[in-house]
Amino acid sequence: xxLRIPRWTLVAxxxxxxxxxxxxxxxIRIVGSSTVFPFSTAVAEQFGKTTSFKTPVVESTGSGGGLxxxxxxxxxxxxDITNSSRRIKSSEVEGCAGNGVTDIVEVKVGxxxxxxxxxxxxxxxxxxxxxxxxxxxxxxxxxGKLVDNPYQKWSDIDPSLPAVKIEVLGPPPTSGTxxxxxxxxxxxxxxxxxxLAALKSSDKAAxxxxxxxxxxxxxxxxxxxxxxxxxxxxxxNPDALGIFGFSFLDQNADKLQGSLVGGxxxxxxxxxxxxxxxxxxLFFYVKKAHVGVVRGIQEYVAEFTSEAAAGDExxxxxxxxxxxxxxxxxxxxxxxxGLVLLSLN
Amino acid sequence: xxxxxxHTSDAAARKLxxxxxxxxxxxxxxxxxxxxxxxxxxxxxxxxxxxxxxxxFGHEVTIDVDLDAAxxxxxxxxxxxxxxxxxxxxxxxxxLRAEFPDAQGRREKRRLYALISNGAAYALxxxxxxxxxxxxxxxxVRVPLSADADIYFKGGVDAASAEGDxxxxxxxxxxxxxxxxxxxxxNRFARRFFVGGDSREPELAGIYGALVGSLWTLAVTLxxxxxxxxxxxxxxxxxxxxxxxxxxxxxxxxxxxAVPSIVFGLLGLAVFLNFLELPRSAPLVGGxxxxxxxxxxxxxxxxxxxxxxxxxxREAALGVGASPLQVVSHHVLPLALPGILTGTIIGMARxxxxxxxxxxxxxxxxIVDVPEGPTSPATVLPVQIFLWADSPxxxxxxxxxxxILVLLTxxxxxxxxxxxxxxxxxxxx
Numbered sequence: 001x002x003l004r005i006p007r008w009t010l011v012a013x014x015x016x017x018x019x020x021x022x023x024x025x026x027x028i029r030i031v032g033s034s035t036v037f038p039f040s041t042a043v044a045e046q047f048g049k050t051t052s053f054k055t056p057v058v059e060s061t062g063s064g065g066g067l068x069x070x071x072x073x074x075x076x077x078x079x080d081i082t083n084s085s086r087r088i089k090s091s092e093v094e095g096c097a098g099n100g101v102t103d104i105v106e107v108k109v110g111x112x113x114x115x116x117x118x119x120x121x122x123x124x125x126x127x128x129x130x131x132x133x134x135x136x137x138x139x140x141x142x143x144g145k146l147v148d149n150p151y152q153k154w155s156d157i158d159p160s161l162p163a164v165k166i167e168v169l170g171p172p173p174t175s176g177t178x179x180x181x182x183x184x185x186x187x188x189x190x191x192x193x194x195x196l197a198a199l200k201s202s203d204k205a206a207x208x209x210x211x212x213x214x215x216x217x218x219x220x221x222x223x224x225x226x227x228x229x230x231x232x233x234x235x236x237n238p239d240a241l242g243i244f245g246f247s248f249l250d251q252n253a254d255k256l257q258g259s260l261v262g263g264x265x266x267x268x269x270x271x272x273x274x275x276x277x278x279x280x281x282l283f284f285y286v287k288k289a290h291v292g293v294v295r296g297i298q299e300y301v302a303e304f305t306s307e308a309a310a311g312d313e314x315x316x317x318x319x320x321x322x323x324x325x326x327x328x329x330x331x332x333x334x335x336x337x338g339l340v341l342l343s344l345n
Numbered sequence: 346x347x348x349x350x351x352h353t354s355d356a357a358a359r360k361l362x363x364x365x366x367x368x369x370x371x372x373x374x375x376x377x378x379x380x381x382x383x384x385x386x387x388x389x390x391x392x393x394x395x396x397x398x399x400x401x402f403g404h405e406v407t408i409d410v411d412l413d414a415a416x417x418x419x420x421x422x423x424x425x426x427x428x429x430x431x432x433x434x435x436x437x438x439x440x441l442r443a444e445f446p447d448a449q450g451r452r453e454k455r456r457l458y459a460l461i462s463n464g465a466a467y468a469l470x471x472x473x474x475x476x477x478x479x480x481x482x483x484x485x486v487r488v489p490l491s492a493d494a495d496i497y498f499k500g501g502v503d504a505a506s507a508e509g510d511x512x513x514x515x516x517x518x519x520x521x522x523x524x525x526x527x528x529x530x531x532n533r534f535a536r537r538f539f540v541g542g543d544s545r546e547p548e549l550a551g552i553y554g555a556l557v558g559s560l561w562t563l564a565v566t567l568x569x570x571x572x573x574x575x576x577x578x579x580x581x582x583x584x585x586x587x588x589x590x591x592x593x594x595x596x597x598x599x600x601x602x603a604v605p606s607i608v609f610g611l612l613g614l615a616v617f618l619n620f621l622e623l624p625r626s627a628p629l630v631g632g633x634x635x636x637x638x639x640x641x642x643x644x645x646x647x648x649x650x651x652x653x654x655x656x657x658x659r660e661a662a663l664g665v666g667a668s669p670l671q672v673v674s675h676h677v678l679p680l681a682l683p684g685i686l687t688g689t690i691i692g693m694a695r696x697x698x699x700x701x702x703x704x705x706x707x708x709x710x711x712i713v714d715v716p717e718g719p720t721s722p723a724t725v726l727p728v729q730i731f732l733w734a735d736s737p738x739x740x741x742x743x744x745x746x747x748x749i750l751v752l753l754t755x756x757x758x759x760x761x762x763x764x765x766x767x768x769x770x771x772x773x774x
Binding site for chain 2: 027029031034037038040041042044045048049054055057058059060061077120225226227228245247248250251252253254313315318319320
């Protein structure tokens with residue numbers, strides 16, 4: 001056996017180095033939030049099956065990462081749509097504009113509740129935001145001073161709560177769910193404490209630092225981005241509480257129960273009615289400059305906002321998305337159809 | 346002498362017994378270690394197989410659909426265009442209502458429709474398009490049940506629990522039980538899992554798209570890393586002078602082999618996507634990143650295989666007048682090839698199981714269409730597993746384990762090829 005090295009290998013090797021440049025696309029590209037991902041993909045699949053367009057490619061990059069990619073510029077090498085589990089920030093709008101992405105269409109798709117749930121083997125908790133803050137904050141006010149969190153058991157916070165060790169499994173700081181939880185539950189709880197409320201009016205930065213710090217002494221366990229993992233750990237450890245999106249509670253209603261927050265149970269109806277305190281809006285953003293360049297964007301937006309998808313009984317509701325109220329849906333649908341541009345005020 | 350010789354005295358005998366005991370203990374420790382490792386492996390495989398094998402099967406129900414010609418093809422053209430556009434979902438729903446007339450009211454009907462997979466309408470459409478003569482008849486068709494109903498038949502729903510705690514309510518369970526009693530429900534091998542792309546509906550989701558993505562990616566990786574790696578190894582081993590520069594290169598190749606894979610992903614993002622403007626999510630870029638990752642492995646394996654070829658062969662070849670290139674290509678490389686291939690296959694197996702670098706270049710994506718080439722968007726097997734593990738629907742737990750089984754099969758097969766190559770073709774001197 002002998003090996004011969006033909007002359008063309010050198011040419012081929014060089015040619016491989018000069019691979020094809022970015023080419024025109026006929027497929028919508030979507031990036032962004034992992035919370036919106038399950039809904040966005042469901043719409044994408046339906047859209048691909050019922051229209052003549054190709055099924056859009058949906059990437060799960062997180063809200064911040066998605067907006068960064070989205071704002072990188074105009075042109076087919078950049079994504080057309082980004083999903084976000086929070087509203088775009090004015091700094092991001094400026095960043096976008098700096099890269100030539102000036103015309104952005106905002107579409108609000110629905111709500112997502114963040115639940116604190118535990119195993120059905122133990123009793124259901126009823127918490128207030130203040131109690132959540134006291135249980136999880138790094139520093140809490142005791143007798144007019146901020147001290148390291150002294151509470152070890154729930155009953156230390158309020159005698160009506162069970163005498164069980166505080167153990168909460170939640171997402172890490174990179175997660176959008178964590179951001180929303182900190183903003184809605186922790187800051188909401190901090191505002192209910194007179195000392196921190198006073199701090200908020202005098203020194204906003206100090207308030208933010210105090211309200212957003214989560215304790216690091218082992219009571220709050222960072223359980224990773226995977227919500228299914230938290231669900232499994234809760235089954236194994238009935239004393240622990242977990243923080244995750246409503247759709248996971250909805251899918252595991254036979255094993256888990258959501259804690260009441262401010263006396264309201266996290267149910268589909270309560271979140272939709274805006275009564276459950278720890279819920280946030282979900283959005284996606286469309287690059288208007290790409291409409292007409294990449295085929296199907298308007299049709300995709302129409303599918304996402306249609307009653308069959310985002311309505312009270314749409315397929316997204318089956319996936320755990322909590323729909324907007326009917327009249328707001330109508331406004332959103334009209335605005336999306338007309339590609340009304342985003343204006344932050 | 347009375348106290349015996351050096352080797353037969355009591356002290357010596359005690360010492361000997363002690364040494365034997367130490368020997369036995371040592372063997373026992375070794376056996377324990379192997380037993381523990383094997384036990385862990387068996388436990389892992391059994392749990393995955395236990396969870397994953399049900400994913401290869403899915404329950405299907407036979408329903409009678411009235412294929413009303415006036416609804417499907419009102420003008421009787423038989424044009425596939427017209428046939429393809431008909432409202433099959435409506436026809437399936439109508440068939441369900443006819444079967445269970447007790448489902449009254451909007452909510453109740455929705456619950457009834459939820460028993461059947463969203464894919465039922467497409468399954469029906471494909472059958473009608475395949476055989477147009479069925480239009481106008483009452484057609485008996487087997488359609489997949491929804492994931493929740495499938496889980497019920499697989500024993501995952503406790504019918505005795507409170508109604509609000511289950512995904513299926515009492516009516517839905519009653520309907521499913523009636524279907525089962527009529528013998529209409531069958532647990533069949535789910536071909537879809539092996540020939541379909543990804544889907545958000547667990548009962549429709551398949552592994553094929555990710556598998557093809559993996560194959561394209563590996564093809565690019567192999568095409569790049571094998572020739573480059575072998576060429577580098579031959580040069581370093583056979584031609585390069587020994588000096589500070591080659592020492593430096595050698596140390597860095599070894600360092601590169603230990604670099605965490607995510608770093609290669611970041612490099613790919615910076616160079617291939619941002620600078621060269623190659624498409625995101627493409628197997629081409631994934632393959633290039635993984636080629637960089639496997640290159641050190643291939644070089645190191647190739648070098649040791651080349652080094653193992655005895656110098657006498659080189660000297661003999663040179664002695665009969667072969668040029669250095671002829672020595673390498675006629676003698677050294679053919680003899681070293683089994684070792685090189687083994688190293689390459691092991692490198693490829695590692696590339697097949699890699700996710701971290703692909704996160705950076707957009708291959709962690711929901712992609713329904715099966716990729717058509719190295720530049721069409723694709724995902725790979727381990728990424729598909731990662732995405733399914735993160736999905737809220739409970740039926741994806743089984744799918745995740747099923748996909749792991751598929752991935753493991755490929756990894757074991759690749760390693761097996763490496764073992765066979767080594768044992769069949771490797772020569773020892």
